[in-house]
Amino acid sequence: MLIDTHGRIATDLRVSLTDRCNLRCTYCMPEEGLRWLPKPELLTDDEIVRMVSIAVTELGVTEVRFTGGEPLLRPGLVGIVERCAALEPRPRISLTTNGIGLARTAEALRTAGLDRVNVSLDTLNPEIFRTLTRRDRHHDVLAGLTAAHDAGLTPVKVNTVLMRGVNDDEAADLLAWALLHDFELRFIEQMPLDAQHGWQRGDMVTAAEILEKLSARFTLTPEASSVRGSAPAERWLVDGGPARVGVIASVTRPFCRTCDRTRLTADGQVRDCLFAREESDLRAVLRSGASDRQIADRWRTAMWGKKPGSGLDDPSFLQPQRPMSAIGG
Template structure:
């Protein structure tokens, strides 16, 4: 089938995706990047209301009927794994708000691709972790990233519009006491908000056997209020940390979004994800699946590839000569066309850049 991107926002869609996308083999785009990581958003809803992500009130949530079911998520993941995807990262919104989260992890962990079973990771605010972490580990969860922008109680309440710091800290403690490693703590660095707390956050992470990772604030807020001047840059972050520790770069970054530095030559590291000032698009190996079934080949893409018509086609797919259902064949074709349509980079620093219409909570982290 031919892939039809869904235009999101006001930018014109890119040229029609070439029909000569390879029908098998690795998910290779036209710039030589092999894609092995699929970020799967499970919901656009969240238990917090972080100021840089979404408004406190008046959010337009995705219709419940459009949210992918457990079976649909598993089906897309199975096709992706067969095409070479080796990591599934569950995101949101807040993925732990899904009541079927343990079964989602269990189903995905059982999938087997050409290189074996995939790694199952999760990005979460950590609030429900003490309650569900043992079951998630038993189901096959491999790694956890927890978002924490401040360790100051009043500042946390102002940033998230919720008084839930103790719950997040309990989630971090639960992972620290578990076998899951590495534990990563993510913080968005914001000027005049938490830029005075960078060293404190690293010290907190080290004390909890975690890797601190700072993220440059990106134009992905639902209210479209992002201002480049309020963003704390990679260089500013490193300068602040360099006043406390000697920083030595960790080699072998590969396709990872974070550059890492060793602290004082020891075992602890800190990372910086500098999507704005030091883009790493040339090594990007990630695709995204939104909670409502849209494939995205870039976090900042203004086009999406709609899987719902395939997943919810009335007639069951007939078996092909290769033993695949037509529905699965169509999903694979859409996945490959999405990869083939990927641009060289996100162009944040180009004057023509347009912020995606969706906010980060609807795209998936």
């Protein structure tokens, strides 16, 4: 197992397939983009499948989430999903995406073995979308969401970041829209993971503010903590249920004590926390000819020293050097 000194066991693996993205969201990267990782530094399709196999068969991982950057930009994505779905024991496999390109790939991904998707969408307004992402692709995201639902990649979860003075007045409208289309909406507090290092706590729309905005139109009933388990989102029944809305309050209500995640970057680095400033290089071990057992042992060592929390509340907190696009969601 991937256990740390605080007794937490990592069973959820987040695998970044690329650091590239076809959007330029203002809270993630600059308009000109970033310097992408050179191809030789990226794990190959075979190496990714091997790492997932080690995690599942040697280390007790039961959930695999493919992320980016934008994972739909990875040419071998469908094949990677198919090969990982064939592992024994079979992990649950999901994908976090911006939804661009999902309309043409949802059916193939479902056939390959993908179980569900999380799609990022911060606004219902195409003009605000263009301002936030610096791209005119709102219609493509909506088409991708519909295709994912029709393909059975359910529950389709929609991830939304509210920004003060930009889209924070859309909270209730977004929830009403999600309920209408049978999507599960999850609001995420803006985190200090932007490439520009411009995040300011005072600019962040907090979980408390989000719930206040939603409660002005809907009746929210907290879901029992036992139901939440180690999931990052606190969830509320909407108007008595069964529909739910979630809030991931990584900054104001951290859930570090129940964290069950381990992360593998596109260039083969293990991260024990989204906000970690240290990584462990598994790519070098992998390419040196190490056995599965040796790689598993290195992975266990990397997770053993995981800190008790993200340190966001510590005055000495320093933002990770890598932005979210290079870490993986």
